[in-house]
Amino acid sequence: MKIEQNKSLKKYNTFGINATASEFIEITSESELIDVISKNTEKELFVLSGGSNMLLTKDLNTLVLHLQIKGITVIEESEDTVLVSANGGENWHDFVQYCIDNNYGGLENLSLIPGYVGSAPIQNIGAYGVELKDTLISCEAYEISTAKKCLFSNEDCKFGYRNSIFKNEAKGKYIISKVTFRLKKKNHSLNTSYGAIENALSERKITHPTIRDVSEVVIQIRKSKLPDPSEIGNSGSFFKNPVISTTHFTQLQNSYPLIPSYVIDKNNIKVPAGWLIEQCGFKGKRWGDAGVHEKQALVLVNYDNASGIELLNLAKRIQEKIETKFNIKLETEVNII
């Protein structure tokens, strides 16, 4: 294990922000992880996984642990289902593809989401009608203060929309090392209700889709709307879709009859932040190297050398405008560091 000093983090965060870490270490096994945690009890540690859901607004004057613990294990199999574990350093999309190659169904709608397996539970990643919580059985995590391994059941994780215990009371206290899922081997429960999936399947004339078909159309849809972080720096949706009261929604609908919405319950309605941002005229606009993506206004982009502060200031301008125009407070989905 080698500690590197003053390491640029540009290629370790999907926004491509050129912040530095005063100390940086690659962790490739659980024993290394335990060793580093136990030896550095006095130091502040920063856990870096895929770097796909963060905006670095400053240099990190800490020891950054880059988690690279890989491995996928089938723990138990029946005729119908499989219990499969992936270590935290596995690339999320590669893991989804492994599941599809083995005909393990349940994660296909989550194809092509950037990041690693270990950070997926933190924000309960979700797309096209499916969330991680739907198939996650448990996750293993090391408590930073004691280097002890703990097991979190699905219920313990307190999952919500882009939310979990790891964003709240357990924030910064654990390092997720392994995630276990229960997936189906047959009679797959496909979720194709999302309009764009249905359209893409019918364009391909597929009437009885397989999990691979669903994965392929999800990949096609994501590629058509969302920028590839290896080409343009971004962290996916920058804000969460806000939930507002039905009364507030009815008032907005009077002024904006075309406002899209998803009913949550009889008192609450979710509205797409991308639509609100587009209505405020930000879509496709660029200030220096910081901008709002031309095809999806919910995604902020770094065209090359934007700083974290420039992107944060853009995010604040968007939040102010949305609050003035719609009386809605947008919350960030991305972690601001």
Ligand code: EPU
């Ligand atoms: N819309 C606009 N203008 C835009 C973008 C969207 O009017 O610039 C409208 C669309 O026309 C549509 C609605 O907003 O009526 C929803 O758009 P979309 O289907 O693209 O989904 P989203 O709500 O913007 C969410 C997730 C995405 C996920 C998609 C598909 C959040 C914060 N984002 O986006 O997740 O891929 O649904 O399920 O919930 C991510 O978390 O990083 C992410 C990409």
